[in-house]
Amino acid sequence: MFILNVCASGLSRSLHYLSRPSVVLAIGWRINNMLRNSVRAQIGIAFTIIVLISLFFSFGITRLLSEREVSLEQRYLTIARDTASLLALTDSDRREQVLDLLSTYNITGEFIKEGGELPFSLTEEKVSPLYQAGLAEPLFLNTEQGPIRLIGVPNIDNSGSSLILKVDFTVFSETMLRILLISLFSVLVIGTLLILLASHYIVEPVKRLTSAAKEMAKGNLSFRIEHKKKDEIGELMDSFNHMASELEKIDKMRESFVSNVSHEIQSPITAIRGFTRAISDGIIPAENQKEYLEIIYQETLRLSKLSDNLLRLASLDSENHPFHPARYRLDEQLRKMILATEPLWADKNLEIELDLQAFQVTVDQDLFEQVWQNLINNAIKYSDEKGRIEVIMEVDNQAVFVHIKNNGKVIPKIDLPHIFDRFYMVDKARSHSGGGNGLGLSIVKKIVELHSSKIDVISNEAEGTCFTVSMPL
Incomplete structure (x- = not known):
């Protein structure tokens, strides 16, 4: 009796404590946070609610059917009939x-x-x-x-x-009802335990993804998730690993880009600073100053060209670059570009061969002028004295092709896959001396891709170097 009184007193104090509004609110707040912050808890509670609702309806339907079962009435009558026969x-x-x-x-x-x-x-x-x-x-x-x-x-x-x-049959009905309730309760308990285990299996990969995302947020872009799953979670992990690989590539490209830009800017600045200091200190004789001033001027042009190309690339990479497609004669544009570069190819005594046909395209005329200018200037730059440059147009039912070909120095096979990369230069010494910075072909490819077109290159000793721009009709 003493133990019962103590237990009753403790239970009473617990109920009194739990009945306080502040305690109820605190418990409700904690439960709410657990539900909002734990997928596992959400899955478990959702499953429990579903099972309870299912058990409630199942129990009600079972009771209803048992009460309305016609065969049960017949069993009562059969029992009475057989009992009467036995007594008779x-x-x-x-x-x-x-x-x-x-x-x-x-x-x-x-x-x-x-x-x-x-x-x-x-x-x-x-x-x-x-x-x-x-x-x-x-x-x-x-x-x-x-x-x-x-x-x-x-x-x-x-x-x-x-x-x-x-x-x-009261005892029998109560026994059957008790068995039914125990069975339903067992289903609830076992099902809840199983769903908790299943939720752990489901939530564990999510936790691994969360940890991987935190690692990447710290800058560890080389982090990958190892798994053997083939389901949707496995696809999500594969997508995460692919995203991490792409981000790592982008990060390396960014580092390379910053390094190249710093190098390209530092070189002319160093030359300008050195020559200006030498002239200022009187180290360079007056009769040689004009030559060094010309070098300084060329280096400033190189900086200006680098700045223009970087701004143009940044604009092309963004979604806000002005894009004004218009219909015009492509052959006339190519002729004008050849005439505009005449001082360059005439200075090297180059032979220019044109095979053009009247054809209209719908593209941004200003952007494609830059494409032809870069490709033709490169063809002239890398052509030998008294070499030949060919500009050929071909048209079929699907696209128009423009081939710009020169028979000068070929591009090594090892360099071909990288010539459209930013700041990549096959002959760095020659490119620097010619004012190149490795951005021209990158700009060309970006413009071509913006027009859903394609650019390819072939370079070998037998055919020379040929850039082909294919523009779909």
């Missing part, structure tokens, strides 16, 4: 023994005669159907449907006696 075959002095035996199965019976005492609180009105003439089949004497049914069997031994049976 039994001697009158042993019928009480048979009824006592049946009572162990919750079946109680009493014999009545018309006008006699009625058992089980029955009334004359309820048993009157038993005395109808010609009635031979058992019938229900109580209209309530439940585990206790009163069944009357008329004239079982042709002596005017009728049998009233009380079939009580």
